[in-house]
Amino acid sequence: MLDDNNPKPSIFPRQTQIHEHADELLRLMEQHEFDTKPVIAIVEQSSRFRVRVPLIGAFSCGKTTLLNAILPEPLLPAAVTPETSLPVELHYFASENLLHHKANDTTRPLSREALVNQEWPEATPNDWIEVAIDAPTLAAFPHLVLVDMPGWDSGIAQHAKAIDQYLDRSLAYCLLVSVDEGSLQETLHRFLAELAIHNKPYLLLITKSDKKPQADALAVLDHVRDQAVKVMGQAPLAAIEIFRKDTRAPIL
Ligand SMILES: Nc1nc2c(ncn2[C@@H]2O[C@H](COP(=O)(O)OP(=O)(O)O)[C@@H](O)[C@H]2O)c(=O)[nH]1
Ligand SMILES: [Mg+2]
Numbered sequence: 001m002l003d004d005n006n007p008k009p010s011i012f013p014r015q016t017q018i019h020e021h022a023d024e025l026l027r028l029m030e031q032h033e034f035d036t037k038p039v040i041a042i043v044e045q046s047s048r049f050r051v052r053v054p055l056i057g058a059f060s061c062g063k064t065t066l067l068n069a070i071l072p073e074p075l076l077p078a079a080v081t082p083e084t085s086l087p088v089e090l091h092y093f094a095s096e097n098l099l100h101h102k103a104n105d106t107t108r109p110l111s112r113e114a115l116v117n118q119e120w121p122e123a124t125p126n127d128w129i130e131v132a133i134d135a136p137t138l139a140a141f142p143h144l145v146l147v148d149m150p151g152w153d154s155g156i157a158q159h160a161k162a163i164d165q166y167l168d169r170s171l172a173y174c175l176l177v178s179v180d181e182g183s184l185q186e187t188l189h190r191f192l193a194e195l196a197i198h199n200k201p202y203l204l205l206i207t208k209s210d211k212k213p214q215a216d217a218l219a220v221l222d223h224v225r226d227q228a229v230k231v232m233g234q235a236p237l238a239a240i241e242i243f244r245k246d247t248r249a250p251i252l
Helices: 013-031 039-045 065-067 112-116 157-164 186-198 214-232
Strands: 050-059 086-092 097-101 107-109 129-135 144-148 173-178 202-207 239-241
Touching: 013 039, 050 065, 065 202, 086 157, 097 112, 097 173, 129 214, 173 186, 173 214, 186 214, 202 214, 214 239
Parallel strands: 050 144, 050 173, 086 129, 173 202, 202 239
Antiparallel strands: 086 144, 097 107, 097 129
């Protein structure tokens, strides 16, 4: 009945409860000739349950680098231009599955090479890429889908996509601002104002902080956090500065 390929529920009590009791409940329902279809639908929905955290930030602020860093080897494509990229949904799965989801509900399998090289001919703007992968870091969070959103610079269209396609399905948004930018840019500012209306939680990451002395990177972090709190009316769930491991020795 339950799909053994799906990660075992471990975090959400309601989901664990459904899975633990489903077989017995269905057996009893069949025995007493109840319609089992609604319960089967709930169990299937529950086994597929995942929450998304879209990564939002300017083109080249370090979204893809961050996600690649948590994989055993880099797999996500580094976009050459903001216009060519599609949202990439990254999550744990026991066996690797790389798919191009077309807006018309069809899917096309991708090779690793096609993924890294962004080979998705005839893609339309509402398509998306799914990267299901057996990465140890992701296995600890089987319900989590991290979404590498296309760059922000193309403005309104990407802004609308992040809201329309992801607002209802997202647990929180992860906002990335690089130390180079130094502050919340106008497009991100507007996006945050929209999140504020929907009362969405958010995380704040200051990327590439190796490019400045740590005190300066922390000053950028404080400044951007203050800006974000003003727009959102709430503090971020977390606010940290990050950098690529090879670019600055961690300060202990
Ligand atoms: N110095 C430094 N460069 C970084 C860091 N993270 C990313 N980069 C570089 O910034 C560029 C854009 O990164 P990318 O992850 O493709 O940005 P994205 O457009 O937000 O996905 C690449 O050349 C990365 O190597 C970092 O922590 N430090
Ligand atoms: Mg990218």
